[in-house]
Amino acid sequence: MLNRASTGLVVVDVQGKLAHLVDDSDVLIANCGKLVQGAQVLGLPIIRLEQNPEKLGATVDELNDLLSDVNPIPKFTFNACYEPKFVETVQAEDVETWLVCGIEAHICVYQTAMGLLDLGYKVQVVGDCVSSRTALNKDLAIRRLTDAGAQITGLEMSLYELVKDCRAPEFKPILALIR
Template identity: 60%
Template sequence: MLDPDNTGLIVVDVQGKLARLVDNSDELIVRCAALIDGAKVLGLPVVWLEQNPDKLGQTVEELHQRLSGSPPITKFGFNACEEPLFIKQIELSQKTSWLICGIEAHICVYQTALGLMENKYDVHVVSDCVSSRSEENKRLAIHTLSARGISITGLEMCLYELVQDCRSPAFRPILSLIK
């Protein structure tokens, strides 16, 4: 079970034109926004990444405005774990479980999830908050990650797992994000 005291969120490369080209892009951005808002309600640290932003562009405005508390971590490799600043931020958080959302599921999300697992983190890919240019590549990523031991969750599933109890002060704000 996810524990709000021990969980963080990683937002992977929801940037530029690519964010508008992935399968179900509008829904993806809305769901990622809800996940980010939910993480904030729960007090989870949020780490966000941008892949080669000079070429791909910045994080889409709908998410950028929610993430403005700290700057994005720029990366060039597909596996964010190869970026020392990313690893440093993950370690400083002292969280052992990480939710992952973003694009593309079969490239950067996939490689970062496996990199985190190799570094002994508990990784949960939020399946309805990831996408690729084709549905087939997203399905392949989810299937392969699951087969390799990465937990697959969904937006509602992970937020309610983190809330734990309808008497929690976070319950109503989370409920409003899901409706």
């Protein structure tokens, strides 16, 4: 079970034109926005990544506005764990489990999640908050990550698991996001 005291969120490369070319892009961007807002309500640490931002562009406006206080970490490797700034940022947080969302599921999300597993973290990929240009590539990534020890969760599942109790002050803001 997720525990908000030891869980963080990594937002992988939801940027530029590519974010609008992935399978079911409108749903992906909306779900990532809800996940980010839920993480903010819950006080989770959030790390934002951008792949080669000079070429691919910045984080899409819908998420950039929500993440204005989270400076993006630029990267050029598909596995963010090869970028020292990302590893330093991850290790500076008191987190044992990372929720991962973003694009593309079979490339940067997959390789970064694998890198986090290799560093000894627990990883939960938020299945309805990841995508690729094709559904097949997303499915391949999910299967490979599951085989490697990552868990797959969903937007609602993860947020309610973190809230734990409908009496919690965070419940109503989370409920408003999900409705």
